[in-house]
Amino acid sequence: MTHNSFYHIGFGRDDLGSHPPTLALLSGDPERARLIAQEHLQDVRRLSENRGLNSYVGSLPNGRPVLSATSGMGAPSLSIVVNELVQVGIRQIIRIGTCGSIQPYVPVGALVISNGALCRQGAANDLAPIEYPAVADPFLTVALVKAAEELEVEHYLGITASVDTFYEGQERTDSANPYLMRSLQGITEEYRRLNVLNYEMECGTLFKMAGVYNFAAACVCAVVAQRTVDEKVILEQKDVAVKNVIAVALRAATSLIQ
Numbered sequence: 010m011t012h013n014s015f016y017h018i019g020f021g022r023d024d025l026g027s028h029p030p031t032l033a034l035l036s037g038d039p040e041r042a043r044l045i046a047q048e049h050l051q052d053v054r055r056l057s058e059n060r061g062l063n064s065y066v067g068s069l070p071n072g073r074p075v076l077s078a079t080s081g082m083g084a085p086s087l088s089i090v091v092n093e094l095v096q097v098g099i100r101q102i103i104r105i106g107t108c109g110s111i112q113p114y115v116p117v118g119a120l121v122i123s124n125g126a127l128c129r130q131g132a133a134n135d136l137a138p139i140e141y142p143a144v145a146d147p148f149l150t151v152a153l154v155k156a157a158e159e160l161e162v163e164h165y166l167g168i169t170a171s172v173d174t175f176y177e178g179q180e181r182t183d184s185a186n187p188y189l190m191r192s193l194q195g196i197t198e199e200y201r202r203l204n205v206l207n208y209e210m211e212c213g214t215l216f217k218m219a220g221v222y223n224f225a226a227a228c229v230c231a232v233v234a235q236r237t238v239d240e241k242v243i244l245e246q247k248d249v250a251v252k253n254v255i256a257v258a259l260r261a262a263t264s265l266i267q
């Protein structure tokens with residue numbers, strides 16, 4: 010850590026060496042960020058593990074430097090991390106996440122690549138008007154789709170609902186909260202009919218930040234819950250799904266023209 014480290018991510022530009030990365034792979038889970046770095050990148054160096062926001066620098070198979078970083082869960086944490094990553098020189102961000110499917114034809118184990126988000130997130134309202142579009146970068150998104158096709162991983166391209174809570178906001182009733190507000194009762198069915206594919210908790214704000222700050226962002230998530238059947242995360246299929254989402258994101262990242 011150098012004296013000009015950013016407060017939350019715990020590193021600064023000076024820690025990134027003479028060929029600093031402009032691309033970041035951003036996971037909600039710090040363990041996923043570590044796994045990507047230690048098992049899939051070359052010449053890996055740990056940058057920091059401040060507040061669970063693990064960050065590593067390494068290189069892709071084509072030699073391009075890349076960061077593997079952690080957003081934490083939810084838009085407030087992501088907004089802090091992304092703000093600081095942009096200040097250290099990051100210009101492209103691929104979110105590698107997990108999600109819950111709300112369409113019967115999108116099974117656990119498949120991937121959802123988001124082309125835009127229904128952004129029901131408070132943090133995004135501090136960035137831009139609520140109507141501001143939450144759209145993915147088309148070039149990064151096409152790279153993700155091509156990578157999934159090439160690796161023959163089942164994937165779906167479409168709209169993601171990004172919300173602030175895992176339980177209430179995703180209409181879970183099997184939780185400590187005994188009362189789900191009327192405004193949220195039936196919301197999953199409404200989104201399903203509006204062709205929303207999945208629920209997660211970061212990409213809407215990430216996409217709005219990309220528009221406002223002028224960087225490129227995309228999102229690919231492994232489906233770990235099937236909400237038309239059950240509220241639960243299917244742990245038995247999570248590892249394979251996460252392995253696939255990492256493989257797809259890394260192949261896409263390697264294919265990019267810098």
Ligand SMILES: O=P(O)(O)O[C@H]1O[C@H](CO)[C@@H](O)[C@H]1O
Nearest residue numbers: 037038082083106107209210
């Ligand atoms: O697996 P990650 O990337 O954390 O993504 C999803 O998982 C968390 C909830 O379990 C939220 O952060 C949600 O967006």
Ligand SMILES: O=c1cc[nH]c(=O)[nH]1
Nearest residue numbers: 107108109208209234
């Ligand atoms: O159902 C799910 C699973 C993972 N992440 C979410 O936000 N929701």
